[in-house]
Amino acid sequence: MTHFTREAIIEEFVAMLKTTPLDQITVSGILEVCGISRSTFDYHFHDLYDLLWAWIEEESTNYINSSTDLDSWQDLFKSMLKGVENNIEAIGHIYPSAYGDRLSRDFFALLAQRIYEIVCWQGRDLNISDKVTREVAAFYRDIALGFILRYIMDHQNIDTEKYIDDMSVLFEVNIWCALKKYAVAVREENGWDETEKVGSI
Secondary structure (H helix, E strand, O other): OHHHHHHHHHHHHHHHHOOOOHHHOOHHHHHHHHOOOHHHHHHHOOOHHHHHHHHHHHHHHHHHHOOOOOOOHHHHHHHHHHHHHHOHHHHHOOOOOOOHHHHHHHHHHHHHHHHHHHHHHHOOOOOOOHHHHHHHHHHHHHHHHHHHHHHHHHHHHOOHHHHHHHHHHHOOOHHHHHHHHHHHHHHHHOOOOOOOOHHHO
């Protein structure tokens, strides 16, 4: 029953988000729509943002984790855009709100972890340092977030399938190449013997 109540609150909240800007949604309005008391709401969520993040984290995790192939940056990208596409009305009412910046930072961290895992996997044979891996992962994280924000702002003028396919071509083998080139650049900067194995970075 407790789990059902929590999910029911999230479901009603998302239904409201599809038609109402987030800044116009209040906890009292949610209580009225759900027919619950404030104490029931407080049992599940600390405040409105906690409710919002519970939904975002659940949706993001579902779409991000649906890309189980760590060899495929493209699959992750496709999954993320599919999630945006399926929730575009609600998302359009979130980002212009007072919570927009905070939500971007929290989603940024969630996305960063998954991309870091992909980069680690693709660079496993290079055996490079975690510092290099994180730098490359940060680069692709920023690219992914930029594409997602562009899609949110201009989705009506974008052919989703073509957009995804075009981006996939751009990143076909680039992560592995970037890791290797970055590793070599670090070696040269530090004056290490270029004949040494790249994997020793």
